[in-house]
Amino acid sequence: MAGMGLDRASDLPLYQQVAAHLRNQILDGRLPAGTKLLGSRKLSAELGCSRAIVLTAFDLLYSEGYLRSVPRGGVEVAAAARASGPAAPPSTAATDDQWLSQRWRSVLDTAYDFDLGSPFSTGTPDISGFPFDVWSRLLRQTWSNPQRSASFDMSPLGWQPLREATAEYLGTVRGLLCHPQEVAITSASSGALDLCCRMLLDPGDEVWVEEPGFIEARWSLKAAGAKLVPVPVDDQGLCVAEGIRRAPNAKLAVVTPSHQFPLGIAMGLERRQELLEWANRTGAWIIEDDYNSEFRHRDSMTASLKSLDRMGRVVYLGTFSKVMLPSLRIGYLVASTQFLEAFGRGRGRIDVHTAGTAQPALAEFLRQGHLLRYLRRMRKVYGDRQRAVIDALQALLPDELEIPPTPAGLHLTALFKPSLASRISDREASHLSRSSGNFIQPLSQCYLGEPDRQGLLVGYGRLPTEEAHRRLAQVIGAFPA
Numbered sequence: 076m077a078g079m080g081l082d083r084a085s086d087l088p089l090y091q092q093v094a095a096h097l098r099n100q101i102l103d104g105r106l107p108a109g110t111k112l113l114g115s116r117k118l119s120a121e122l123g124c125s126r127a128i129v130l131t132a133f134d135l136l137y138s139e140g141y142l143r144s145v146p147r148g149g150v151e152v153a154a155a156a157r158a159s160g161p162a163a164p165p166s167t168a169a170t171d172d173q174w175l176s177q178r179w180r181s182v183l184d185t186a187y188d189f190d191l192g193s194p195f196s197t198g199t200p201d202i203s204g205f206p207f208d209v210w211s212r213l214l215r216q217t218w219s220n221p222q223r224s225a226s227f228d229m230s231p232l233g234w235q236p237l238r239e240a241t242a243e244y245l246g247t248v249r250g251l252l253c254h255p256q257e258v259a260i261t262s263a264s265s266g267a268l269d270l271c272c273r274m275l276l277d278p279g280d281e282v283w284v285e286e287p288g289f290i291e292a293r294w295s296l297k298a299a300g301a302k303l304v305p306v307p308v309d310d311q312g313l314c315v316a317e318g319i320r321r322a323p324n325a326k327l328a329v330v331t332p333s334h335q336f337p338l339g340i341a342m343g344l345e346r347r348q349e350l351l352e353w354a355n356r357t358g359a360w361i362i363e364d365d366y367n368s369e370f371r372h373r374d375s376m377t378a379s380l381k382s383l384d385r386m387g388r389v390v391y392l393g394t395f396s397k398v399m400l401p402s403l404r405i406g407y408l409v410a411s412t413q414f415l416e417a418f419g420r421g422r423g424r425i426d427v428h429t430a431g432t433a434q435p436a437l438a439e440f441l442r443q444g445h446l447l448r449y450l451r452r453m454r455k456v457y458g459d460r461q462r463a464v465i466d467a468l469q470a471l472l473p474d475e476l477e478i479p480p481t482p483a484g485l486h487l488t489a490l491f492k493p494s495l496a497s498r499i500s501d502r503e504a505s506h507l508s509r510s511s512g513n514f515i516q517p518l519s520q521c522y523l524g525e526p527d528r529q530g531l532l533v534g535y536g537r538l539p540t541e542e543a544h545r546r547l548a549q550v551i552g553a554f555p556a
């Protein structure tokens with residue numbers, strides 16, 4: 076067992092570490108069939124672990140067919156595990172990824188610096204006030220005597236009562252009037268986007284993406300082989316005329332019109348009309364990512380682009396993940412019935428449907444008004460947190476930041492004015508923030524090309540108001556004078 080060091084800090088149990096090491100040696104031929112292994116007593120002494128750990132590892136490998144016992148005692152590598160099998164899953168993946176498809180590599184190769192555990196993480200809600208009692212009661216109720224269709228034949232488009240409840244919810248919360256037959260339940264909005272990319276795009280198709288924009292959306296586009304065309308965003312949102320100049324025949328535009336990611340601004344009405352006119356004229360598709368618009372901070376609501384769509388070119392995506400629990404991974408898609416029919420048929424052949432267990436409980440959660448009540452409470456919480464972050468930033472860096480109005484969501488972007496940008500880049504500022512345990516994302520990483528702005532994406536979902544000033548002071552205190 077040369078080279079075998081047990082990692083006691085790892086989450087992987089010790090017996091699995093021992094088994095994985097032996098399995099890899101067998102698979103890559105270093106332990107050919109018939110090789111006698113050291114006895115469990117000797118091996119455990121060599122590894123510095125208990126004999127029970129080694130015996131458990133052996134048991135696992137017996138059950139997998141890698142080992143067998145020898146008639147007169149001892150353990151040897153089973154003939155079935157001759158090194159003719161495939162090489163072990165490459166443990167050198169970090170350095171040698173030639174075995175991956177080019178598309179997958181292009182997804183992995185995108186540099187992305189983030190820290191979900193940071194108090195300034197952009198998409199992280201505060202779940203401390205989530206009504207877990209109600210949620211667990213509904214889960215229990217819906218599964219104590221489940222309808223057969225919830226267990227066996229859920230539609231690829233989702234649990235019908237949840238589609239109905241979602242249509243009603245969208246009318247109330249987003250003023251989006253749609254029929255339940257135009258709603259599909261998806262594996263959060265990322266899952267919906269990924270399937271839409273595969274459904275709408277062929278390799279090499281051009282797609283408009285916002286510049287700066289949402290990095291994670293680009294991954295699904297790249298995985299589908301799309302050619303990304305960055306289209307600048309100004310204070311009115313996506314510069315449609317520039318998109319038309321750069322790629323008039325793009326197949327798709329992916330946009331965040333209600334509060335642009337990452338800048339936070341709402342797309343002006345004129346731009347929305349230009350975008351729809353372009354799509355209607357050319358037959359392009361528009362994916363409207365409306366994530367977190369439920370968390371609006373003022374009474375006025377920015378209407379969705381979908382509500383202006385008369386020709387069925389807009390596919391609207393939203394998510395319950397952020398407004399409820401991040402691990403819920405349930406979202407929705409609203410599109411024409413013709414689109415949904417093809418979406419559902421294709422989905423039925425790929426991953427069948429979104430996991431069904433939580434869907435009946437979620438339908439009840441919506442129907443009984445729990446989500447609306449929770450949202451009402453959280454809007455106030457997040458509104459106060461946004462205000463506290465703005466106040467702290469303005470007090471700590473007076474006249475050095477510009478904060479575009481951010482009508483909704485869980486983060487804001489603080490743009491560096493020239494005086495600040497001349498002292499520090501956003502990447503340097505981000506780097507410094509990590510050392511105090513307050514990682515903040517740099518705006519420049521949201522660009523595909525050369526960034527024309529510097530700034531920081533300050534998430535406040537999880538940041539209590541009383542902590543905002545203290546933590547931001549720690550970050551900004553490290554900036555050079």
Ligand SMILES: Cc1ncc(COP(=O)(O)O)c(C=O)c1O
Nearest residue numbers: 198263264265289336366394396
């Ligand atoms: C702009 C934007 N769209 C979509 C999502 C993803 O939502 P989901 O968690 O539902 O996949 C995020 C997540 O942070 C986001 O920032």
